[in-house]
Amino acid sequence: MEKKMTSGKLELVAAKKFAPYGEMYKVVDFLNKTLKDKQVIFGLTKDEKGQMTLSIYET
Template sequence: MNTENKGSDKLEMIAQQSFTAYPEMYKIVDFLNRTLKEKQIIFGLTKTKDGKMTISIYET
């Protein structure tokens, strides 16, 4: 993680959305992370116990 611009190791969440689980969603998140890393945007994906997924968008 590049922290030169902000001087902090903290990520700031800018959006989060839950939805029905999609088995290959991790491929989309990986694509977005590789494509937008220079824009200092990071995507996270979690799967909950109730079978939903949550995508989070962070700014570094």
């Protein structure tokens, strides 16, 4: 699922839902630390059903 929306100073580039993975937050943390100079931010959310959504934003 790809979207392009403007929200404040962050622009949502893409979002993808997937089954829960317990250590996904470590992957997101690694990506944010490694790619911070590339003007992208990764976000991770978990809904009430347990599905996770990985979002990519441009700053």
